[in-house]
Amino acid sequence: MKKSVLCIEDNMEIGKLIKEKLEQHGFSVQWQLSGEGTEKEVLHQDVVILDIMLPGLDGFTVGKRLKEVAPMVPILLLSARTAVHDKVDGLQFADDYVTKPFHIDELIARLEVLMRRNGDEVEESIQLGKHIEVNLNAQTVINKSTQEEIVLTGKEHRILLYLLENANQILPKEKIFETVWDEPYIHGDKTLFMHIGHLRKKLEQNPDEPEIIETFKGIGYRLKR
Incomplete structure (x- = not known):
């Protein structure tokens, strides 16, 4: 099956080059000139190439x-900005950062690394406790005892x-909050x-004695697998 790429690039010359060369290497490429409507499209992609300087919403916002809609889909940022702070800001949510001008062979190599890494680490379905199944591709959570979607x-x-993504690790509450809400704790x-x-009420068999999401008082939480 062809690997699908969502390319969001408003420069016609660069967009055509990426689409042409990637398709020659066996990729399926959907090219869009802006970030409008891409939240729906990203769910069907294996990787995203995202330009920072876009009309309308900028690449950081897009x-x-x-990433909030499809956190498991890797994003490669493409930009003429070379400042360190731009790269640091971009890598807060993106998985790689390539500066323009770039060589198409390097871009393809980086995409393949991202997809290979993603494929190695991400399972399609994850079992939590005795009764919860999380399907990462369908983005669904199922109670196997009732066969109902949560x-x-x-x-x-x-x-x-x-x-x-950080299963079996104790995560500070500050880090979880800042990652999910994208604002300081x-x-x-x-x-x-x-x-x-609220999550425990939906996931745990007994929310008062959680077996999936553990609390570490004064520190944060850990998801057990």
């Missing part, structure tokens, strides 16, 4: 939205995926605590 809010889903804020509570 990339963060895409409906999560956007933030609950993002928290769960972030915990899954304020000491004493109960927002994450409340969302974890």
